[in-house]
Amino acid sequence: MNGKAESGIVQRSLSAHSSIGLLCCALLYLICVTGTAIVLYEEWQRIEQPAAPEMTSIDAPTVQRAIENVLESESDRATTTHVFVHLPTPALPRTTITTDTQAFHIDRDGEIAVPEENAWAEFVLALHYRLNLPATIGMTLVGAFGAMIVALSISGVLAHPRIFRDAFRLRARRGDEVSTVDWHNRLAVWTLPFAIAIALTGSMIGLFYVSGGSMAATAYSGDSEAAIAPIFGSEPEADATKAPLANTVPALAHMASQFPDIRPSYVILHDPGTVGQHIQIVGLHSQRLIFGEYYAFDAQGHFKGTAGMADGTVGQQLAASTYNLHFGNYGGLPVKIAYILFGIALSVVIATGTFIWLNKRERRGVPSALLRSAWWGLVVGVPLALSATLAARILVGNEAPFVVIFWLVCLISLGVCIVRGTGASTAEWASPAKAQG
Amino acid sequence: MGNQVYIWLGTCLAITGIGVLRLSWGRATRSSELNLIGWSLLGLAIICGGAGAGAWGVSVVSLGAMTAAGALLLVAASQPSARRRSAKRILRNQNGEIAGGKMSKWGAGVTFLVAGPLCLFASLALALAIRELILIGGGAEANGNVAVLGVVPLAWPVLAFAVMMMQRRSYQLALIAGVAAISVPLLLSQGMTA
Numbered sequence: 001m002n003g004k005a006e007s008g009i010v011q012r013s014l015s016a017h018s019s020i021g022l023l024c025c026a027l028l029y030l031i032c033v034t035g036t037a038i039v040l041y042e043e044w045q046r047i048e049q050p051a052a053p054e055m056t057s058i059d060a061p062t063v064q065r066a067i068e069n070v071l072e073s074e075s076d077r078a079t080t081t082h083v084f085v086h087l088p089t090p091a092l093p094r095t096t097i098t099t100d101t102q103a104f105h106i107d108r109d110g111e112i113a114v115p116e117e118n119a120w121a122e123f124v125l126a127l128h129y130r131l132n133l134p135a136t137i138g139m140t141l142v143g144a145f146g147a148m149i150v151a152l153s154i155s156g157v158l159a160h161p162r163i164f165r166d167a168f169r170l171r172a173r174r175g176d177e178v179s180t181v182d183w184h185n186r187l188a189v190w191t192l193p194f195a196i197a198i199a200l201t202g203s204m205i206g207l208f209y210v211s212g213g214s215m216a217a218t219a220y221s222g223d224s225e226a227a228i229a230p231i232f233g234s235e236p237e238a239d240a241t242k243a244p245l246a247n248t249v250p251a252l253a254h255m256a257s258q259f260p261d262i263r264p265s266y267v268i269l270h271d272p273g274t275v276g277q278h279i280q281i282v283g284l285h286s287q288r289l290i291f292g293e294y295y296a297f298d299a300q301g302h303f304k305g306t307a308g309m310a311d312g313t314v315g316q317q318l319a320a321s322t323y324n325l326h327f328g329n330y331g332g333l334p335v336k337i338a339y340i341l342f343g344i345a346l347s348v349v350i351a352t353g354t355f356i357w358l359n360k361r362e363r364r365g366v367p368s369a370l371l372r373s374a375w376w377g378l379v380v381g382v383p384l385a386l387s388a389t390l391a392a393r394i395l396v397g398n399e400a401p402f403v404v405i406f407w408l409v410c411l412i413s414l415g416v417c418i419v420r421g422t423g424a425s426t427a428e429w430a431s432p433a434k435a436q437g
Numbered sequence: 438m439g440n441q442v443y444i445w446l447g448t449c450l451a452i453t454g455i456g457v458l459r460l461s462w463g464r465a466t467r468s469s470e471l472n473l474i475g476w477s478l479l480g481l482a483i484i485c486g487g488a489g490a491g492a493w494g495v496s497v498v499s500l501g502a503m504t505a506a507g508a509l510l511l512v513a514a515s516q517p518s519a520r521r522r523s524a525k526r527i528l529r530n531q532n533g534e535i536a537g538g539k540m541s542k543w544g545a546g547v548t549f550l551v552a553g554p555l556c557l558f559a560s561l562a563l564a565l566a567i568r569e570l571i572l573i574g575g576g577a578e579a580n581g582n583v584a585v586l587g588v589v590p591l592a593w594p595v596l597a598f599a600v601m602m603m604q605r606r607s608y609q610l611a612l613i614a615g616v617a618a619i620s621v622p623l624l625l626s627q628g629m630t631a
Contacts, residue, residue: 012602012604015601016598016602019548143590144557146590148597151594151598154594166462167458168458168513170510170514173516190507191503193499194503200590203589207586207590208586210557212586214561214565215586218565219565230578231583288490313577313580314580315577315582315583319579331493335500342507
């Protein structure tokens with residue numbers, strides 16, 4: 001390739017990189033910051049409710065007794081369609097039962113201890129997943145931004161002809177525009193595998209409504225469940241006729257005897273108290289990216305088979321690996337710490353990217369004080385707003401209006417930075433000698 | 438236990454590989470040998486990770502390599518700049534200027550529509566066509582369906598970027614039309630093989 005053609009590619013890549021970056025920067029920054037925070041999803045839950053009973057394990061009869069207790073507490077309303085029992089895991093050593101309407105922590109005797117209160121962790125997760133918007137719109141939007149990180153990665157690499165030669169050159173102590181460019185380029189280069197991995201997995205999750213919906217519409221007469229059944233397995237026919245509650249004890253005993261290396265993380269009871277009820281146990285596989293394998297049992301706890309997440313088709317294993325690879329919960333605290341560091345790095349890359357564009361604008365003589373102030377407002381505002389919601393959780397409690405607080409603090413930060421920034425800019429304009437000095 | 442050895446070996450190789458590349462790229466003159474050694478060590482590290490624990494091992498080893506690079510960057514960040522050239526000159530050399538000239542708001546809007554929704558539709562068509570190809574080829578339905586979920590997030594940004602690299606609108610539209618034209622015949626048979 002001759003120099004002129006190469007230069008043309010670099011210039012056009014840079015142009016595409018700038019355009020995509022500018023279009024996406026604000027929400028992309030929000031998604032990255034919240035994504036970094038939510039790496040500690042389990043740990044935040046423990047901080048939110050430190051008094052909830054904790055245990056390293058729970059025996060099968062206690063699990064069964066706990067299910068019966070929770071369903072008994074709901075005897076005054078329509079029976080739940082699902083019961084999810086979270087079993088103690090190293091990251092979250094608690095037994096928690098969730099129904100269609102409520103969730104309780106369980107003590108070591110299988111008694112209901114306290115209602116689950118993790119509204120802040122759920123708020124941050126929802127903000128990251130769907131930007132507090134309805135799921136269809138929000139998740140699709142987040143998925144689209146994930147895809148744009150891939151586009152930014154490709155264009156960024158092509159726009160930087162000295163990407164490898166300069167890979168360790170970080171002139172951070174210059175404290176000028178060169179430092180900003182160096183931080184942006186170096187962090188982006190070295191977090192590239194991480195960025196692409198989380199962008200692709202996030203985009204796969206987020207764009208499900210679009211890609212899965214299109215697949216369902218074209219190949220399964222609009223039936224989304226039928227479209228994902230080959231991947232995650234299908235549910236048996238429902239039969240709402242009343243029946244005695246399913247027995248999870250033999251199922252858990254079967255897991256312990258037949259799969260001793262597999263750690264059950266969830267017991268899921270489908271359509272409890274009906275003839276069609278059945279049990280699923282999610283088993284964690286050590287040193288795998290998959291979130292787990294589904295072990296199916298009938299109402300009497302007889303083993304019926306697995307869904308194939310661990311040893312099924314490549315597609316199934318890939319789909320099952322998406323979630324853990326995205327959220328970094330596949331290697332304990334060390335992997336989580338690495339994800340937090342790289343998440344911060346990615347947030348810095350996005351923040352500095354816009355500052356580089358603003359610097360270029362100003363070098364071309366285009367005043368950018370307002371835009372720069374607004375960007376500062378957002379860069380500072382998002383972590384500040386997250387901190388404010390956490391403070392509200394601690395001071396006010398589980399019912400604090402997190403969404404309102406978050407967006408209000410973001411707006412205030414934006415407003416304060418704009419007022420301060422444009423005010424300073426006006427002062428500099430009014431007193432150029434002072435500004436230059 | 439054997440798995441752990443592979444993972445640790447892979448992590449050590451990855452860190453060494455990053456160190457060798459740091460050495461190579463820090464030299465005044467290019468060293469193909471050091472580059473080759475550095476990249477080979479990284480390649481070996483990935484193989485070790487994969488041999489030890491498949492995709493999990495590759496992920497862990499990759500995190501080790503990135504952490505090592507991050508540590509070296511921190512060292513670089515703490516060192517003073519050797520020579521303070523004009524920031525403007527350096528920036529011009531490093532990043533050039535934003536290319537493509539001025540685009541009208543109308544033109545930018547059309548580009549957004551082409552790179553956004555149009556490329557997404559083309560990616561969807563391509564993904565669904567790939568699913569059909571997998572099924573026609575006797576592949577598992579799960580593989581075909583996951584291919585749809587996986588291809589869209591990959592094809593969309595690649596197409597969007599390719600479109601933005603094209604200077605003529607006709608070329609952009611031709612690319613999208615080409616992708617659609619390849620996909621449509623397979624799309625028409627969608628559902629017949631499900």
